[in-house]
Amino acid sequence: MADISYTPSIERLAQAFRTLPGVGKKSAYRMAFAVLDMPEEKAKAFSESILEAKRATKKCSVCQNISENDICHICASEKRNKNLICVVENPRDVNAIERIAEYKGVFHVLYGVISPLEGKTPEMIKIKELIARVNELCSTSKPEEIEVILATNPSTEGDATAMYISRLLSPFGVKVSRLAYGIPVGGDLEYTDEVTLFRAIEGRATLV
Amino acid sequence: MADISYTPSIERLAQAFRTLPGVGKKSAYRMAFAVLDMPEEKAKAFSESILEAKRATKKCSVCQNISENDICHICASEKRNKNLICVVENPRDVNAIERIAEYKGVFHVLYGVISPLEGKTPEMIKIKELIARVNELCSTSKPEEIEVILATNPSTEGDATAMYISRLLSPFGVKVSRLAYGIPVGGDLEYTDEVTLFRAIEGRATLV
Numbered sequence: 001m002a003d004i005s006y007t008p009s010i011e012r013l014a015q016a017f018r019t020l021p022g023v024g025k026k027s028a029y030r031m032a033f034a035v036l037d038m039p040e041e042k043a044k045a046f047s048e049s050i051l052e053a054k055r056a057t058k059k060c061s062v063c064q065n066i067s068e069n070d071i072c073h074i075c076a077s078e079k080r081n082k083n084l085i086c087v088v089e090n091p092r093d094v095n096a097i098e099r100i101a102e103y104k105g106v107f108h109v110l111y112g113v114i115s116p117l118e119g120k121t122p123e124m125i126k127i128k129e130l131i132a133r134v135n136e137l138c139s140t141s142k143p144e145e146i147e148v149i150l151a152t153n154p155s156t157e158g159d160a161t162a163m164y165i166s167r168l169l170s171p172f173g174v175k176v177s178r179l180a181y182g183i184p185v186g187g188d189l190e191y192t193d194e195v196t197l198f199r200a201i202e203g204r205a206t207l208v
Numbered sequence: 209m210a211d212i213s214y215t216p217s218i219e220r221l222a223q224a225f226r227t228l229p230g231v232g233k234k235s236a237y238r239m240a241f242a243v244l245d246m247p248e249e250k251a252k253a254f255s256e257s258i259l260e261a262k263r264a265t266k267k268c269s270v271c272q273n274i275s276e277n278d279i280c281h282i283c284a285s286e287k288r289n290k291n292l293i294c295v296v297e298n299p300r301d302v303n304a305i306e307r308i309a310e311y312k313g314v315f316h317v318l319y320g321v322i323s324p325l326e327g328k329t330p331e332m333i334k335i336k337e338l339i340a341r342v343n344e345l346c347s348t349s350k351p352e353e354i355e356v357i358l359a360t361n362p363s364t365e366g367d368a369t370a371m372y373i374s375r376l377l378s379p380f381g382v383k384v385s386r387l388a389y390g391i392p393v394g395g396d397l398e399y400t401d402e403v404t405l406f407r408a409i410e411g412r413a414t415l416v
Contacts, residue, residue, distance in 0.1 A: 004306040006299065007276045009257070009264040016254040019246075020239045029300065031228045035258055036265055036274070038227075043262045046224040049217070050243055050255040056217040057244055066244070068215045091214070092237060098212040 010036070062133070064109045064126045066091045074098075074106055081105045083141050086149045087130060087165065089113055089158070093151065105149070108133065113152055113161040127165060134172055143173035150178045218244070270341070272317040272334045274299045282306075282314055289313045291349050294357045295338060295373065297321055297366070301359065313357070316341065321360055321369040335373060342380055351381035358386045 005011050010032050017028040035043055059065070060072035063085075067073070074080060074094075084105025088094055094107050110125040130148075137146055148169055152158035166176045181199035183192050192200070213219050218240050225236040243251055267273070268280035271293075275281070282288060282302075292313025296302055302315050318333040338356075345354055356377055360366035374384045389407035391400050400408070 004303045006303065007265055007274060009261040009276065010274065013257045013261040016257045019250075019254075020242050022235055022238065027230055030230065032261060033298070033300065034228050035261055038262075040262065042227075043258055046227075047255045047258040049221045049224045050251055050258075053217040053221040053240060053243055054246075054248065054251045057215055066215060066218065068217065090241070092241065095212045095214065 006032075059109075063107045064111065064129060065094050065107055066109075079104070083137060083146045084149070085130075085133070085147070086151050087162075088151045089153060097151070105147075108148075110152070110161070113155075113157040114164055115157045122164060125161075127168070130165065131168055134169060134174060138172055138174070144175070146172075146174040148174060148176050150176065154179075154181055214240075267317075271315045272319065272337060273302050273315055274317075287312070291345060291354045292357070293338075293341070293355070294359050295370075296359045297361060305359070313355075316356075318360070318369070321363075321365040322372055323365045330372060333369075335376070338373065339376055342377060342382060346380055346382070352383070354380075354382040356382060356384050358384065362387075362389055 006014075006029070010029075013035060014025075014028040014032040017023050017031045018025065023031070035046070038046070056068050057066050058068070058070070060067040060075055061070050062075040063072060065072045065074065069076075075082075081104050085108050086097060086103065086105055087108045087110060088097070089110055089112060091109055094109060097103050097107075108126070108130050110127065110130075112120055112125045114120055114122050114125065134146065134148065148165075150162035150165060152161050162178055166178075169176050180203055181196065182203055183189065183196065183200050189197070214222075214237070218237075221243060222233075222236040222240040225231050225239045226233065231239070243254070246254070264276050265274050266276070266278070268275040268283055269278050270283040271280060273280045273282065277284075283290075289312050293316050294305060294311065294313055295316045295318060296305070297318055297320060299317055302317060305311050305315075316334070316338050318335065318338075320328055320333045322328055322330050322333065342354065342356065356373075358370035358373060360369050370386055374386075377384050388411055389404065390411055391397065391404065391408050397405070
């Protein structure tokens with residue numbers, strides 16, 4: 001079977017879509033054709049929104065979260081407890097926690113986890129920025145008033161990264177915690193995998 | 209639960225991705241963040257490829273297929289039988305048939321099917337262009353040498369569109385055919401739906 005290609009410009013556009021996460025060959029072509037079907041102004045706006053997002057977005061100098069200002073609105077807020085830092089893998093995790101509207105601390109975005117398999121070393125994520133930040137906090141607050149919640153994902157890499165960071169933080173004497181593992185709310189014991197169940201038993205809470 | 213938004217430029221970009229087929233809210237954000245992670249030049253090339261695809265792509269004046277020239281390479285080829293026209297719904301169908309590398313005729317792209325539910329009338333797809341084309345062919349070839357294969361999808365709308373076109377073509381005296389319905393090669397009788405099975409029996413071929 002010969003592989004038939006479309007016009008060069010459509011091939012280029014489909015190729016660009018394929019580099020996006022979760023986009024396969026067929027979807028990429030469907031997207032390219034959808035662009036062709038767009039009215040001229042809509043395609044222009046789409047094209048412009050890509051450049052604009054790149055141009056307007058920078059990283060907050062405190063927490064590294066994406067922001068259009070030097071300091072993001074969370075770090076700039078006076079209502080937030082600056083001594084409570086929740087460390088997450090990426091900006092989407094910040095929004096996941098912000099959605100519950102209960103967390104009153106601030107964040108620190110790592111942009112990934114340590115993963116030797118993918119060649120991601122500790123230097124390639126925002127760990128030294130976190131250490132510098134905790135170090136600076138310790139000069140204005142007592143260490144026992146500071147808490148770092150390690151909220152990396154419950155994966156092998158997420159766990160390893162949390163372990164790595166907790167070891168770096170231990171000399172400061174600040175409190176370091178990890179999100180609880182357990183059965184998700186609304187979940188079913190019968191369908192919970194063994195590792196989760198084991199962690200749920202391990203982390204059981206005393207009621208009386 | 210409050211719906212937390214990212215920066216305005218990221219929201220705009222995610223919104224643009226959401227208008228593409230098969231892209232939901234979560235995928236749109238993942239794509240937007242993938243764009244943020246791209247090196248500057250790659251994002252620029254992506255942005256440019258959208259404009260370029262819109263700019264460079266036109267419709268072949270003969271078969272309406274997408275092309276970067278006035279007449280597409282299939283219609284321009286001397287090896288193709290211009291009296292055999294395969295009518296398809298969209299350019300992706302042209303490529304599907306070209307991939308088998310067996311078809312020696314030309315194409316006609318309708319850009320959709322008649323669908324009263326979606327407000328798509330016969331005037332909104334390239335039917336009158338097809339009729340005009342067959343009319344012109346009849347002035348240079350004998351009608352019995354001309355064949356139009358209706359290769360719209362085997363759906364209610366595809367069937368109805370094929371019926372509609374065959375009725376418009378009947379006065380010309382050209383041969384009009386439809387793709388065969390049946391069990392797909394490698395398929396399993398046991399798992400074939402009743403309608404397909406019925407069509408397969410109806411369209412059975414005599415062996416001896």
